[in-house]
Amino acid sequence: MKNITSIERYFVSGAAGFIGFYLSKKLLDQGYTVIGLDNLNDYYDVKLKEARLEQLKPYENFTxxxxxxxxxELMMSTFAEYKPNIVVNLAAQAGVRYSIENPDVYIESNIIGFYNILEACRHHPVDHLVYASSSSVYGANKKVPFEETDFVDNPVSLYAATKKSNELMAHTYSHLYKIPATGLRFFTVYGPMGRPDMAYFGFANKYFNGEPIKIFNNGDFENDLYRDFTYIDDIVEGIERLLSNPPKGEVEHKVFNIGNNNPEKLMVFIETLEKCLSNALHKEVAFEKIFEPIKPGDVPATYASTEQLQQAVGFQPKTSIEEGLQKFADWYVDYYRLID
Structure with missing residues (x-):
C-alpha cells in the first residue's frame, strides 16, 4: 500500500469514470493524494475504464x-483508513433511458450509495463534500436558461429523481451535521475517453459499424433539441475551483449549474462531429440518419445559467464544440486504430 504523505487527500468515487478520471489526473498532476474507488461495472465498455485507470496507476500518490x-462497510473502513480532507462523489449509475429499463441499480448506487457517502462524511468529518447532480433535475421545465432557483419537483425520469434526492439528502446532512457540501448539476459533458452511452460517442460507433444514427427530434429542424454541450476540461476546471471553496452560511450546502451556457442545436452538433471525423480520417464522413419521436424521459432543451458559479469562483467555459469535438474525433480515431 502506498504511503499517504500529501496534506490534501482527495477521495474520488467513480475514479475510472469519465469525469472522475480527468479530475483525479488533474489533482495528481498537482501533487495531491487521490484515493480512488470504482466498481468497474459493465454499463459500458470496461476496457475504456481500465484504459483510464492505467493512466492513473503510475502516480505514486494514487491509491x-x-x-x-x-x-x-467498505465506505466506513476507507474513510477511517485514509481520512480524506475532500470527498468528490462521482460514482453513480448514469443514463436517463437506462433508468427506465433497470431501476434497481439507480436506487442501489444513487440513493443507498450516496447515503453511505454522507454517513462516512458524518462519522469521519471532511472539509468539503462535492457530489454530482445533473441537469436532468430540471425535467421538462420550459423556462431557459435553467437557474438553480427554478422549481425542480417534476422529474421526468427515475435518474433525475435520484439526483434530486441526492440534493435533498445532502442539504439535510449539511443542516444536521455541519457537512459543507456542494452539488453540481452537470450539462451534457463530452470529450476524449468519454462515455460510449452518450450520443456523440454512439454516433461515431454507429458510423464505423456501418449503421444509421437515430435522432429523436421527429426530423423537426425548426424545433430541434438543444443541448448545453460542455467540454470535459471546462468541467474539471469548474470542479477544481470549487473544491477549496466550501459553501458558507447557516446551512453549508449549495447547488450549482456547471455547463457551457451556450446551447447548440443537436443537428449543428452532429454536423460538426461529421466535419471533425472527416478531418481526423482525411476523408468525408456523413452519417446516415433516421428521425424518430423524442423518447420518454428526454427533455427538449438543456441550457445552463452559470451566473452563480461565475460569481462564486469565476468559472467561464471556453471550449467551442468545434475545438472539443475535434479533440474527441482525433482521440477516437487513434484509440480504435482507424488509420493505418
Whole structure:
C-alpha cells in the first residue's frame, strides 16, 4: 500500500469514470493524494475504464480500490483508513433511458450509495463534500436558461429523481451535521475517453459499424433539441475551483449549474462531429440518419445559467464544440486504430 504523505487527500468515487478520471489526473498532476474507488461495472465498455485507470496507476500518490459505494462497510473502513480532507462523489449509475429499463441499480448506487457517502462524511468529518447532480433535475421545465432557483419537483425520469434526492439528502446532512457540501448539476459533458452511452460517442460507433444514427427530434429542424454541450476540461476546471471553496452560511450546502451556457442545436452538433471525423480520417464522413419521436424521459432543451458559479469562483467555459469535438474525433480515431 502506498504511503499517504500529501496534506490534501482527495477521495474520488467513480475514479475510472469519465469525469472522475480527468479530475483525479488533474489533482495528481498537482501533487495531491487521490484515493480512488470504482466498481468497474459493465454499463459500458470496461476496457475504456481500465484504459483510464492505467493512466492513473503510475502516480505514486494514487491509491485505487475496486469497490462499490453501496457497500457501507467498505465506505466506513476507507474513510477511517485514509481520512480524506475532500470527498468528490462521482460514482453513480448514469443514463436517463437506462433508468427506465433497470431501476434497481439507480436506487442501489444513487440513493443507498450516496447515503453511505454522507454517513462516512458524518462519522469521519471532511472539509468539503462535492457530489454530482445533473441537469436532468430540471425535467421538462420550459423556462431557459435553467437557474438553480427554478422549481425542480417534476422529474421526468427515475435518474433525475435520484439526483434530486441526492440534493435533498445532502442539504439535510449539511443542516444536521455541519457537512459543507456542494452539488453540481452537470450539462451534457463530452470529450476524449468519454462515455460510449452518450450520443456523440454512439454516433461515431454507429458510423464505423456501418449503421444509421437515430435522432429523436421527429426530423423537426425548426424545433430541434438543444443541448448545453460542455467540454470535459471546462468541467474539471469548474470542479477544481470549487473544491477549496466550501459553501458558507447557516446551512453549508449549495447547488450549482456547471455547463457551457451556450446551447447548440443537436443537428449543428452532429454536423460538426461529421466535419471533425472527416478531418481526423482525411476523408468525408456523413452519417446516415433516421428521425424518430423524442423518447420518454428526454427533455427538449438543456441550457445552463452559470451566473452563480461565475460569481462564486469565476468559472467561464471556453471550449467551442468545434475545438472539443475535434479533440474527441482525433482521440477516437487513434484509440480504435482507424488509420493505418
Amino acid at each position: 485505487f480500490t475496486q469497490g462499490d459505494i453501496s457497500d457501507k
